[in-house]
Amino acid sequence: MIAKIPPAFILIFGALLVPLIRNRRIQAIYMLMLPVLGFVHLLYLPHTDGGILWQVSIFGGSYTLTLLRVDKLSLVFGYIFHIAAFLSTLYALHSKDDTQYVSGLIYAGSAIGAVFAGDLITLFVYWEFTAIASVFLIWARRTKRAYSAGMRYLVIQIASGVLLLGGIIFHYRATGSLEFGFLGAAKGQATNFLGLTTVGSTMIFIAFGMKAAFPLLHNWLQDAYPEATEAGTVFLSAFTTKLAIYALARSFPGTESLIWIGATMTIFPIFYAVIENDLRRVLAYSLNNQLGYMVVGIGIGTHLALNGTAAHAFTHILYKSLLFMSMGAVLYRTGTANGSELGGLYKSMPYTTVFCIIGAASISAFPLFNGFISKSLIISAAGHQGLVVTWMILLFASAGVFHHSGIKIPFFAFFAHDSGIRVKEAPLNMLFAMGITALLCVVTGVFPSILYNILPYSMDYQPYTFPHVITQLQILLWSALAFVFLQKTKLYPPELRSTVLDTDWIYRKFLPGVVQFVHVIGALIWDAILFLGGRLLAGFLGRVEKQYGS
Incomplete structure (x- = not known):
């Protein structure tokens, strides 16, 4: 019976006991043990044909819910979600805020539950739990801006759930199935402009797209994430959008409309990120850009591309969490994350500076860092399929990422002009969380087989070939030269107090x-x-x- 317990239950029900533990040290150990126990339980889950471990019938057997389904796609997301839950909880320990602890663990547990759901109804329940639990991480900042942003965030997330529920109803009426599986179009079927066949599948697709921050559906991300607490933003960056990526990979692989949607996602955030002053909002735009790579991989739909999507989701959670951690530490110590007010912090926050640079190198896909070994899978998949325009867009977007996240974030926060701010280094729990995350970014980059061996499909791929490495280094070099040129000629947009107008x-x-x-x-x-x-x-x-x- 223990083998049938969904790993999500360990975090969700375990979180409910957190406020009852009044000793902070015991409480911290207890909270950190929850994702560790969930991860160990995950390792020992049995693998069966079809991966179904627990089903229940409801309404007299009219409907069958699959509460636990395990396969290689769900496992890779399950692994990284547990790791992210541990690191985010460790990073949050300084806050001594039970609201953040409980909501963060329930949020992480709900995302894990959705990953192992085998039917659409179970998915919907966990989908809504992630929305409700996560908004408290925004409200926990206890400012007027956070409350307003949280309300807007909640409206969008609940709307996504309502659309998902409507799509499930239409899909069930059309097919008689509640299976959370492939919902795309088969070859030869008549499709709409999104490449889908039914009203139900189209509604589900859009619901997933809202959570994945598709173009014009994206601004809840940049609106809400920078308003959350330091730890809240780290939690948020790991789960909501990656759950949507998992759902798209499970249900709509090979849907060609995702290629142009994803390609658009890689491009447009670059321009906003360059002119944005709030460095946490810069990272939110950068998150949008990285999601685009994953969406492109799902749209291509080959084994190499889907492996690339899963791998990039894994590595992205690590390096994006690391970047948000470093900026959260800066915000915690200085009270601001605006580039116009920072600079020179390397003198008083040297460890945070190093960790931020590792995160920046990872997101920029420097060889020997984990972003390189995952992003190259998707770019190679586009090239193998002859998608020349998409391939070129991904390369251009890669240069843009280095520009606004690889250079801008560490440069304006820790170097640039000396703001005169002198503060303490980040608290120990933050440093440990950043240190472990940075180590994982490097280890998985140097030894890519660690990640490749758990991907959904077997493959023989070598990221460290001469063409791959030289091409990426050329992109990084030209992007760096462009940044230096724009800085020296004063053409680069200055870091000023400003409001960036977006569709929100x-x-x-x-x-x-x-x-x-x-x-x-x-x-x-x-x-x-x-x-x-x-x-x-x-x-x-x-x-x-x-x-x-x-």
């Missing part, structure tokens, strides 16, 4: 403004109606009194 302006400013305008106009019209009505009524009563009065 529509629902943050424009629509509320329209509602307020309509309210004001409506009130004026209503006052005018009351005024004129009163005058008319007074005139009528005056005539009545004059005619019939005594």
Whole structure:
């Protein structure tokens, strides 16, 4: 029976006991043990034909729910989600905030539960749990901006769940199946503009796309993540969007529309990231860019490409968490993450500086760092399929990533001009979390077989070939030269206090403004109606009194 327990239960139900433990040291050990126990349990889960370990029937056997399904795709996401839960919890220990502890562990557990769900109803339940639990990581910052951003975030996440539920209902009526499996179009089937066949599958696709931050559906990410607590942003960066990537890889591999959607995702965030002043928001745009690589891999749909998506999700969680950790440490010590207010912090935060540089090298796909061994899989897959334009876009986006995350983040936070800020180094728990994450970035980069051996499909791929290494180094070199040239000629956008307008302006400013305008106009019209009505009524009563009065 123990073998049938979903790993998610360990984190979700274990989190409920956290507030009852009043000794902070015992509480910390207990919380760190939860993802460790979940990971060990995951290692010993039996593998069966079809991977189904636990099913239950409901409503008299009318529906069958698969609460635990284990295969190689779910395992690779399960492994990294447990690692991320451990590192995020370790990073959060300084906060002594039970709200963050409980919500973070339930959030991580819900994402893990969704990964091992075998039916769409179970997926939906965990999908909504991730939305509800994660918003408390934003509200835990306890500022007006965090509350407003959290409300907008919650609306988008719940809307994604409602769309998912509607899609499940339509899909079940059309097919009679609740299986969480392939939902794309078979060869020869008539499809819509997204390459899908039914209303249900299209609704599910869009629901997944909202959580994956597709273009025009993306701004909840840049709006909410920078407003969360230091630890909250680390949690958020690991689970929500990668759960969506997993769902797309499970349900829509080979859907060609994902290629152009993903390619667009790799490009447009670059320009916003370059002009953005808030360095945590820069990383949020960068996150969007990296998701694009994964989406392209799913759209290509070959074994190499899907391996690339799974590998890049794994490595991305590590290096993006490391970058958010370093900027969270800066925010915690200085009270700001704005590039215009920082600089020279390498003098007082040397360890955080080193860890940030490792994260920057990883996201930039420097050889010997983990971003290189995962990103090259997807780029190679595009080349093997003859997708020349996509291949070129991915290379250009790779140069852009180095520009805004590999250089801009560490440069403006720790170097650039000396802001004169002198603070303590990050707390020990933060340093340990960053150190372990940095070590994993390097180890998986130097020894890629560690990651390659757990990918969904077997393959014979060597990332460290002469063409791969030289091509990537050329891209990095030209990007670095471009940054230096723009800096020296003062053409690079300066780090200034500013507001970057993105499509979220529509629902943050424009629509509320329209509602307020309509309210004001409506009130004026209503006052005018009351005024004129009163005058008319007074005139009528005056005539009545004059005619019939005594």
